[in-house]
Amino acid sequence: MNDIDAWVWWLVGAVALGIPLVxxxxxEFGMFAVGAVAAAAVAGFGGDVVIQVLVFAVVSVALIAVVRPIAARHRSQRPQFASGVEALKGRQAVVLERVDSYGGRIKLAGEIWSARSLDTGRAYEVGEEVDVVEIEGATAIIM
Structure with missing residues (x-):
């Protein structure tokens, strides 16, 4: 196997590792594929087979050691941007009509919403500031 063949075989290996990635x-298969591309570059510049294998191993292991924990951390985090109904939970609102467990009206994020009290024995009077706990349909549950 001459030098040209070595880099071609490394590229074939990179493509072969890309198939299970897809x-x-x-x-991890993608990280091994990048290692194979690095080894192909070393082979293309005339590096020895031992150096090619070392570059493949070092690049692949380094990518797995560095990128994998970062990806796992990002996967476990909740999205920081809440939109729609999720963005309204936890916000404050102002009571426009008396709110009790049967209903009422609040002003939430510049809009008028129907609302009801989370605590069935509690009523909120006009002008009080309340916290939105949940949204059920078009009704805000407040406390």
Missing amino acids: VTAMP
């Missing part, structure tokens, strides 16, 4: 969506 099929299984396991990013």
